Structure formats: structure tokens, C-alpha cells
Amino acid sequence: MFAITCRFIPALVLLPAALAAQATLDSVALHLKPGQTVRLHLQTGQRAEGRFTAYQPDSSLVRLAMRDTTLPFAMIDSIWVRKTGAQTGAIVGAVAVGVPSALFWGALCTGLSDGGECGQWGAVAGLAMAGAGVGALLGAAIGSASSHWQLRYAAPRVALKIAPLPAHRLGIGLSIRLGAVNR
Numbered sequence: 001m002f003a004i005t006c007r008f009i010p011a012l013v014l015l016p017a018a019l020a021a022q023a024t025l026d027s028v029a030l031h032l033k034p035g036q037t038v039r040l041h042l043q044t045g046q047r048a049e050g051r052f053t054a055y056q057p058d059s060s061l062v063r064l065a066m067r068d069t070t071l072p073f074a075m076i077d078s079i080w081v082r083k084t085g086a087q088t089g090a091i092v093g094a095v096a097v098g099v100p101s102a103l104f105w106g107a108l109c110t111g112l113s114d115g116g117e118c119g120q121w122g123a124v125a126g127l128a129m130a131g132a133g134v135g136a137l138l139g140a141a142i143g144s145a146s147s148h149w150q151l152r153y154a155a156p157r158v159a160l161k162i163a164p165l166p167a168h169r170l171g172i173g174l175s176i177r178l179g180a181v182n183r
Contacts, residue, residue, distance in 0.1 A: 025076060025079075025153055025155075026073075028079055028152050028153040029055040029062055029079075029153075030055065030057070032052045032055065032079075032152075033052070034051075034052060034053055034054065036051070036052045036081055036082070037049070037050070037051055037081070037082040038050070038051075038052045038079060038080065038081055038082070039079075039080040039081075039082070040062070040071060040076055040077075040078070040079055040080075041076075041077045041079075042075045042076060042077055043074075043075055043076070043077045043155075044075065048069060048071060050069065061073075076153075076155070077154070077155045078151060078153060078154045078155065079151075079152045079153040080149040080150065080152065081149070081150050081152050082147050082148075082149055082150075083147060083148055083149070083150045084143060084144045084145075084146065084147045085142075085143035085144065085145075085146045085147070085148070086140045086141075086143045086144040087140075087143070088143055089139035089140050089141070089142050089144070090136040090137075090139045090140040091136075092139050093135035093136050093137070093138050093139020093140065093143075094132040094133070094135045094136040094139065095132075095135070096139070097131050097132060097135025097136075097138070098128060098129070098131055098132025098135055100131075101127065101128045101130075101131025101132065102125075102128035102131070105123075105127045105128055106128075109121075109123070109124050
């Protein structure tokens with residue numbers, strides 16, 4: 001039996017990376033910080049990667065610190081910025097060590113008390129915070145070892161594609177993609 005399938009994919013809901021395409025190249029370049037590692041995908045299909053040095057808005061040039069490369073805006077298809085996992089690692093480390101630390105020190109204080117109630121909750125809180133701080137430092141150190149690329153700008157484009165359907169199905173598929181091409 002054949003089933004008739006009609007599917008429409010709302011690109012604005014399912015493709016959050018395309019939101020970067022709404023920013024202008026000029027506004028993104030103004031917010032880049034000197035020393036950031038950037039990867040530029042060019043319209044020729046090539047990539048340029050290096051440390052961002054300067055942006056010259058009057059001449060529409062982006063300068064990278066790799067052999068003093070200067071690229072005009074017209075050649076840039078997308079801008080990617082390297083990010084580390086240090087912030088996420090710090091949060092995970094603080095929670096992963098801080099919560100057990102608070103439980104441990106609270107139970108120890110209660111167990112050592114004569115009346116069964118801890119009278120040193122300030123000390124327990126301080127030791128738990130110290131544990132969370134150590135966890136945050138360890139998590140940040142581990143997280144900084146991993147990095148990923150974050151899309152900051154994608155040249156606006158609209159592409160229509162007919163998506164193939166599984167075997168034994170008859171239907172119409174429509175996919176609209178706004179944003180950068182995966183390379």
C-alpha cells in the first residue's frame with residue numbers, strides 16, 4: 001500500500017542557526033574582539049582561519065593575524081568564532097562537587113553534634129562553597145580543553161530542495177533553508 005505524505009518544514013522554527021543570518025556582517029564584525037580565533041568561509045569555497053586583528057568599517061575589510069591576511073566583505077560567506085567549554089565546565093563542576101560537598105559537611109556536622117542538630121551551619125556553608133569553588137576550577141580546566149565553532153554570521157540565502165521520501169511512499173516534500181552552507 002502506498003501512503004500519501006505531505007510535509008512542510010518551517011525553517012524559522014527548526015533551524016535556529018539561521019538566526020545568525022539576520023545579523024548584518026558589519027554588526028558582527030564590530031563585535032569581534034581582537035585575539036579571537038575566527039574561521040571565515042569564503043564564497044569561493046575556501047576557508048581562512050586565524051586570530052582576528054582588526055575591522056576597518058570605512059574600507060569594509062576584515063584583518064586576520066595569519067600572514068597579515070586582509071579580506072573584503074564581498075568574499076565572506078560566513079563567520080565562525082571558536083568557543084571553549086570553560087564556562088559550561090565551571091557550572092557543571094560547581095554543581096557536581098558543591099552539592100555532594102554540602103550534603104557531606106551537613107551530615108558530618110549533624111552526626112558530630114551532641115543534640116543531633118548542627119549548630120555550625122555557617123561553617124558547613126563555607127566548606128560547601130569551597131567545594132563548589134574547587135569543582136568550578138576543575139570543570140573550567142577540563143572544559144577549556146574542548147572547543148567548538150559558533151556561527152556568528154551567515155550570508156542570507158534561500159534554497160529550495162525536494163527531499164526524498166522513504167521507499168514505498170508517495171508524497172511532496174519541501175525544505176527551505178536560510179543561512180550558511182555546511183562545509
